[in-house]
Amino acid sequence: MAQSSKPNSKKERRQESEKLILSAAEKVFAEAGFGGATMQLIADVAGLPKANLHYYFPTKESLYRQVVQNIFQIWLQAADVFDAADGPEEGIGAYIDAKMEISRRHPAGSKVWASEVMHRAPVIQDYLETTLAEWTEGRIAVIERWIEEGRMDPIDPRHLLYMLWATTQHYADFGHQIDTLNGGAPLNDAQWNAAKASVKRIILRGIGAQT
Amino acid sequence: MAQSSKPNSKKERRQESEKLILSAAEKVFAEAGFGGATMQLIADVAGLPKANLHYYFPTKESLYRQVVQNIFQIWLQAADVFDAADGPEEGIGAYIDAKMEISRRHPAGSKVWASEVMHRAPVIQDYLETTLAEWTEGRIAVIERWIEEGRMDPIDPRHLLYMLWATTQHYADFGHQIDTLNGGAPLNDAQWNAAKASVKRIILRGIGAQT
DNA sequence: GTGGTTCCTGACCGTATGGTCAAGTTCAGG
């Protein structure tokens, strides 16, 4: 048997506990919002006593902040495809694919982010002003270069980015509405592919990056 | 002086009080979410004692429900332009204009709706299943007719509608993020017009309804 | 072993919240 069921060193256990709590917190924050979420419910979902949460995360807000930061990191990584690309069709197409995939696999995280921004970003305002602003400027420069090179129509890069964010995240944030309009069932693989294809087609044609 | 400052009959006063409370509630629910909003804060914003709110709206949930229903009505009205139109360029263009205008004038309402849907629509699920589902089917039929008539490309109507909703509502729901990326200032008239134009241009070209 | 550190948790606390209520005030109709 060796060490199959309890293979954990103390540090490993700590990381696992933190992940367990963060995962439960993401779900609960997404479904109830920061104000509606309770530490007790997060503890129940995680299968831990409430006092234990406060050992790892001293306050509700510190736990929430960690959840939001994790999501932000995931999004930043997804944006790498943007730079690696050769032109708008490939770059923006890959970015849409990546963000749609995140919406499918991390819907709770997307909702937490949306909720945070909707409530005027009380805990990650500094991220918006620094990291996100810098990232946005960089992407705007790339898009402007593409435009100068005649590889897409002269579109206002900011509004293009907003449209990309809005459309892709909509499938996570408003997933419940989409599921309801889908007869109550989540989108299946084919429907997700159709969604990706529709979004890419409309946007890429709309900006003149695809014939 | 006649009856300038206190021209109100009892029924008029009732309606005014309800509107005052609903307006304050919309703001507070939008900024704090259902769980984070407090009746006390709503009362303070409305300038009324808390007990008075409970006279007009017996519970927090009944007040919230009324707020959500009001927003839904506004959106349904905006959709009239869709049917009145002759073709996709006019109909979808006008719909985008109307929804962008709502995002600008009723950002709080849009946020409340978004929050409600993100939290799995606990109080308006029946609306999604009935009114919204029927409205959506009707609009899908219109779009399919346009496609059959060759007035736009064969786009999946559902994903087109989702994109319209996502993009227009993004300017309300994520307005804080947009403002931050705009140097901390709200979009001015010219910027709003640029936003409308960008959205319309990309989508209308993207679906082949504009050359 | 054993000493010390980390981890775990039931019981507890102060506070804030949604909601109630009874006593008043205002007002329309007769």
Next chain:
DNA sequence: CCTGAACTTGACCATACGGTCAGGAACCAC
């Protein structure tokens, strides 16, 4: 006027919440 209904509100209540803490359990280094 007068009366009854509609309206207003300060004080109050039960509950639920975030957070604390002390005492114990588990674990690691020596």
